[in-house]
Amino acid sequence: AVHNGKESGQEIPHVHVHLIPRDSSDGAGPVHGMFSKRPSLDENEFEKIVKIIK
Template sequence: MDCIFCKIIAKEIPCKILGESASSISFLDAFPLAKGHVLVIPKNHHQKIQDMSDAENTDLFSFVHKMISKVDSISGATLVAVHNGKEAGQEVPHVHVHLVPRSSNDSASAIHSMFDGTLKLSDSELNELYEKLKI
């Protein structure tokens, strides 16, 4: 497999590993958006979160929970981001959670700034989405 994250897990590519759990690993991003930008990934290759087992998912987000306090200590606020699939902006097709320290004077903005504008939906469209998405 030609996955850069799988090569990091196999220790074929050097990186600054911050910690490991049973099914996850965390390391400094090689192309950081801010000082202290961290990635947390599952050790098994999965492209999307829903492809992971419940146990892997629990381990991954428990590890994110541990790491976020560390990252948050850098600037007091942390952006937690997951691009779940290529169409969502995922560049490496392996599940990864970005933990990016944020501050009021960085160049980033709120999630709504990523899109052209707020989507306007009719009541029937909202009801249709509601019925499709509710658990």
């Protein structure tokens, strides 16, 4: 996971990367499943985000 900016949970303004050791028996599923407060976005909202990123 890479935190970039306050909104993403970054507490100290510098580049850092979290390496999370994983294996098939950890039961966590996809990395996205580790975050319980994910937004629910429809296709139009995803498209808006894609345009911003591009």
